[in-house]
Amino acid sequence: MSEKITAAITGVAGYVPDYVLSNAELEKIVETNDEWITSRTGIKQRHILKGEDKGSSHMAIPAIKELLQKTNSDPMDIDLIICATVTPDFTFPATANLIGDAIGAKNAFGYDVNAACSGFIYSLSTASRFIESGRYKKVIVVGSDKMSSIVDYTDRTTCIIFGDGAGAVMLEPNTEGYGVLDDKHFSDGSGWVHLHQKAGGSRKPPTHETVDQRLHYVYQEGRDVFKFAVKNMADISYDIMERNNLQPDDVAYLVPHQANKRIIDATANRMGLPLDKVMITIQNYGNTTSATIPLCLRDYEDKLKKGDNIILSAFGGGFTWGAVYVKWAYNP
Ligand code: UT7
Secondary structure, X not given: OOOOOEEEEEEEEEEOOOEEEEHHHHHHHOOOOHHHHHHHHOOOEEEEOOOOOOOOHHHHHHHHHHHHHHOOOOHHHOOEEEEEOOOOOOOOOOHHHHHHHHHOOOOOEEEEEXXXXXXXXXXXXXXXXXXXXXXXXOEEEEEEEEHHHOOOOOOHHHHOOEOEEEEEEEEXXXXXXXXXXXXXXXXXXXXXXXXXXXXXXXXXXXXXXXXXXXXXXXXXXXXXHHHHHHHHHHHHHHHHHHHOOOOHHHOOEEEEOOOOHHHHHHHHHHHOOOHHHEOOOHHHHOEOHHHHHHHHHHHHHHHOOOOOEEEEEEEEOOOEEEEEEEEOOOOO
């Protein structure tokens, strides 16, 4: 009988651009204040990618170069690159292809996954199936978003939330029970009305009018999204614990999407986890969409031990949401 193969995370890496946009600086751009932003979201600053002709791949590439180094991997051995993003460099071709070319992954194929803030966990599950098949040995999942390219800096309800960044993980086969052990995802397309980009797609291609009407930016009905996010992210995180017979004591960390500290708190509360078991980076990066979860893993990597049970969960535009149960595969 052949051994069961699981997809182990064998390394993590990330990249955030140098430029820091603080709450104090935002106070000069829109009518807001540090106290409001901090108490309503938990965000203190976000990183912004400046400069001409730099897309999401510009952040994914250094993140992956670091990942290759950390995992001692030859780019020629990479089988697949999945890039989660809602801000691809171009509508087509896929950003994953640009990344593959830049890192010299000549034997890999690649494609993008568009699932907004759930993009990384959707991609992680998809990538895991390739590893579990036994036919793919090294798969990179990267979440990269240049949210500043679609944020309206005259809209105080959205510009305070988002930031730019990239995070990546390497997946490799494991036969000792480490890696992605369970996942459950949902999407509800009726939620599109509450969170979307109104123009630039095939329904409303770009015109002078769509630009003048500022339709190429994130449109969000914050309060509605908040209500769905709190309920669904908390429920799915609890459900994945329950169906894997995990008690709060068995979970080392919740790795939540970083959209709003209040959503994170509600999720931890539903799971019965104290906040010291929750990875929180929102104060530093804001909401980097596809990059929040891998950036958390990068920043907390030193605290993770082989065998730790961690739950990754997210909610985002679509609506999309889900959770992934991972048994961590290596020591710091
Ligand atoms: O990651 C993708 C999924 N997205 C999310 O999960 C985001 C979910 N939503 C949220 O995180 C929150 O809804 C926001 C952070 C976007 C907004 O927080 P809120 O507590 O829901 O605020 P609100 O929209 O209910 O607005 C409360 C008040 C309003 O004033 P009035 O009408 O009560 O006078 C807003 O105009 O706060 C006002 N407001 C602001 N005040 C200062 C809205 N934005 C700001 C601001 N600074 N930046």
